[in-house]
Amino acid sequence: MAPVMIRDYPHRLGGHCGSGALRDLIEWAGLGWGGPPGEALVFGLGGGLSFHLMHLPGMTPSFYLGGRSADLELDLCRRLGIAVEKRQTGDPAEAWSWVTAELDAGRPVMVWADIIHLPYLRVRLSNSRHDLVVVGYDEQAGIAYVADNDREDIQQVPLDALAKARDSRGFPGPNRHATFPMRFPEKLPDLLPVAREAAACSAANLRDGRDGLHGLLPGRVGYTGGLEGIERFAAEIARWPDELDPDALSGAYRALRVFIEKAGTGGGLFRRLQAGFCHEVAERTGETSFQVAAEAYDACAETWSRLAAAATAPEPDREEIAKIASDLPVLEERAARALAVAGQG
Numbered sequence: 001m002a003p004v005m006i007r008d009y010p011h012r013l014g015g016h017c018g019s020g021a022l023r024d025l026i027e028w029a030g031l032g033w034g035g036p037p038g039e040a041l042v043f044g045l046g047g048g049l050s051f052h053l054m055h056l057p058g059m060t061p062s063f064y065l066g067g068r069s070a071d072l073e074l075d076l077c078r079r080l081g082i083a084v085e086k087r088q089t090g091d092p093a094e095a096w097s098w099v100t101a102e103l104d105a106g107r108p109v110m111v112w113a114d115i116i117h118l119p120y121l122r123v124r125l126s127n128s129r130h131d132l133v134v135v136g137y138d139e140q141a142g143i144a145y146v147a148d149n150d151r152e153d154i155q156q157v158p159l160d161a162l163a164k165a166r167d168s169r170g171f172p173g174p175n176r177h178a179t180f181p182m183r184f185p186e187k188l189p190d191l192l193p194v195a196r197e198a199a200a201c202s203a204a205n206l207r208d209g210r211d212g213l214h215g216l217l218p219g220r221v222g223y224t225g226g227l228e229g230i231e232r233f234a235a236e237i238a239r240w241p242d243e244l245d246p247d248a249l250s251g252a253y254r255a256l257r258v259f260i261e262k263a264g265t266g267g268g269l270f271r272r273l274q275a276g277f278c279h280e281v282a283e284r285t286g287e288t289s290f291q292v293a294a295e296a297y298d299a300c301a302e303t304w305s306r307l308a309a310a311a312t313a314p315e316p317d318r319e320e321i322a323k324i325a326s327d328l329p330v331l332e333e334r335a336a337r338a339l340a341v342a343g344q345g
Helices: 017-028 039-045 072-080 092-104 159-166 191-208 226-243 246-262 271-285 288-311 318-344
Strands: 049-055 063-068 109-113 130-138 143-147 155-158 222-225
Touching: 017 039, 017 072, 017 109, 017 130, 039 072, 039 191, 039 271, 049 191, 049 226, 063 246, 072 191, 092 109, 092 130, 092 159, 109 159, 143 159, 155 159, 191 226, 191 271, 191 288, 191 318, 222 226, 226 246, 226 318, 246 288, 271 288, 271 318, 288 318
Parallel strands: none
Antiparallel strands: 049 063, 049 222, 109 130, 130 143, 143 155
16 A cells, blocks of 8 residues: 655644644644644643642652643634544554544544653653644555654654554553544634633633543542642642652652653743743733733743752752742742633633
8 A cells, every 4th residue: 555644744843742733733724813823822722721739659759740631632622613533442453544544535633642652752751642643654664654742853653653652551541542533614713712711711720720630540649730739739849858868859859850841841831831822812912911911921931940940950959949839839829810810801
């Protein structure tokens, strides 16, 4: 069978797998508001900003930080009028047939794949819900072509490696070959109403501490979400030097940079993307409440990034780390209030 390839797919690097994948797909569909949207705008329109503090017994490190909702991608599609299915199966042949059917019809398709099984990433942490867009395949050569936000170029992945990545039982749970066929509308809805809806949703995530992810986790995982989780995290990090041995403390500090800056967060635990969303909505619509929220999230992103940098300094200053962390609850509360105001219109 001849290779199948989506030509001229508009892929570019992104800070986050979901918003990067959907940004590319929206541009491929020829949609936008006076031009293709940026990744930050796509992220914010998902309404998925949040916070998770998880405690993982028996794991190293024994905690995990997250900053986005479980269903950001599906919520974004619903908000923009993109018809999407979430298909899952335990049958790898059936799952692959879903992918090839889309590609054979000339449509790229988003899937979940565990990063630990993707040979071009070379990572140690599992994330079974990493979004990729499959843009081609060559069954005779045994390879698929994928667009990944973490790589500038289209990547070749052996079909057996991709199948393994799509049938992972890693963190945060089994992905079961999740495949997301999409059908795009002729035009997107007006920007300001959907931006307000998304802002209100993110504000609610932070206020309520429940955005879907907690329901996916095993019972042994301790979970605190939203603004309450940020306050708890700030209190815990101040106690680490007294509670952890030197090796565990060093490992926990190193993990902070991974969770805040490196783990596909767009920088500053997704707050930099959220700030960019608010800036772009303010610029495109003239809505000043989004500018206020943008500046509040600029401050949050900067503080999270300062925390990551302080924790990975050659000689971490424990008092400085605790002080930076102690600033976060107030900044995050202020930003969430500003986001709620922007959501009200």
